[in-house]
Amino acid sequence: MAWADACFCDQSNTDIQASPTLSQRIVSLIAELAAFVVGAKASDLPPVERERLSLHVADTAVAALAGANIPEGRALQNFGGDAGLSGLIGRQAAAARLTEIDDIHLASCTTPSAGVVPVALGLAVHLCAFDPDRVAGAIWVGTEITTRLGLAINGTQVLYRGIWPTYLAAPVGAAAAAARMLGLDAPRVAHALSLALMLIAGGVGRIHGAPSGRWFLYANAVAGGVAAALAARVGYAGDPELLDKNWLADTHGVALDRDVLIDKLGAVSVYSSLSLKPFCSAKQAIAAVEAFRALLREGVRSHAIDKVRVRVPKAYAAMIATRAVPGARQSTMVSAAHQLALAALAPQRLYDVDRSTPDGDAAVAQLAAKIEVLPDARLEAFYPQHWPAEVEVEAAGQIFRRRVIAALGDPEHPLGRAAIDDKAHRVLDPLFGAARVDEWLGLCHDALADGTACERLASAFVGAPGAAAE
Helix, strand or coil: CCHHHHCCCCCCCCCCCCCCCCCCCCCCHHHHHHHHHHHCCHHHCCHHHHHHHHHHHHHHHHHHHHHCCCHHHHHHHCCCCCCCHHHHHHHHHHHHHCCCCCCEECCCCECCHHHCHHHHHHHHHHHCCCCHHHHHHHHHHHHHHHHHHHHHCCHHHHHHHCECHHHHHHHHHHHHHHHHHHCCCHHHHHHHHHHHHHHCCCECCCCCCCCCHHHHHHHHHHHHHHHHHHHHHCCCCCCCCHHHCCHHHHHHCCCCCHHHHHCCECCECHHHHCECCCCCCCHHHHHHHHHHHHHHHCCCCHHHEEEEEEEECHHHHHHHCCCCCCCCHHHHHHCHHHHHHHHHHCHHHHHCCCCCCCCCCHHHHHHHCCEEEEECHHHHHHCCCCCCEEEEEEECCEEEEEEECCCCCCCCCCCCHHHHHHHHHHHHHHHHCHHHHHHHHHHHHHCCCCHHHHHHHHHHHHHCHHHCCC
């Protein structure tokens, strides 16, 4: 993925144009989004949110490096599809996303950074544009638009209709980030966003096997958004009034809350409400794992467990009740029973993003068989702002309970730099060794400090992920 060879050092659009007042309603909804993309400055974010943005860049870079170096990620990188710039960026985004250690916005049910950070860093190399404010601004606008679109379609509800909110929003978030990196003016950004909207799909079937077609679809969604921005750059036009119609409902059967898309747009950022995952898992199972771990720390012995009941909101009870299937890595990340069994008997394997080798551990399977997942109406009040769980364990004739509403990594219990570094070592040390991981983390944490540091990370990120920390 040596994109640096194609670098043409575009200097023509390095100054981002000032946007109109964001509170002033412009001609169309897409035009308002375009004004935000052009004018929002990450340097204007409060220091704490700018620091959160930097941590999410580091976390995504860790995920991308891990994903590109496991069998499913390597299969994706070696796939003989689109070898152009947009295709390469899309596949790297999918490598980060497939790890299930990337960030998530609970209320929108979107995982934004995986589809935005690779766009900004990839285009930084392609354009030789390493101004950290430009890169950070592209990441912010892409993240903001991804999550707002997820909120506007009620992502936490449509997910369980078979619509994948992250997949639906990915082309639009990627187009926003790409348009900002390309320095497009507001009218061209509007066309880029419109073209990206016309590329959205959202619905996926029940995909089985490995390598999973799920990641092929996601890679193409991100690639489509980048391509939309590149097309708008050279004059291709979309329909900037698209969202002022009932287009999304008519074509995709999805209602759109237009006000959510623009409410306080540019005046607040999403970073204070993003969650970081403490280990490899579908987010819906993380609170349950945390509650179970707390009970284990308090003295519950795994060999004495007779029964475990995991209670969660109805929306995702059936999802995490899935049983792990040997060789189907995604099922091991979704299954609450498998994740809890690992937490008790093999906790380091919670950080294994590969899981492609069939699991022959009989003890893990035996404990998982004692765990059931049940919907609990009492937890509905917390959802979707939180994804809670209550775990009840029967052991040695006693019953132990623990409820977790806001899990580790949620805004109420954020992961800081030390926690991100610890997670990175647990995930990456088996692949690269501790010394190389420390070097990679140094690149990640310094990336938004100055242009030289930004260039170092971007070049390593897109050049050769498997050797980036050498």
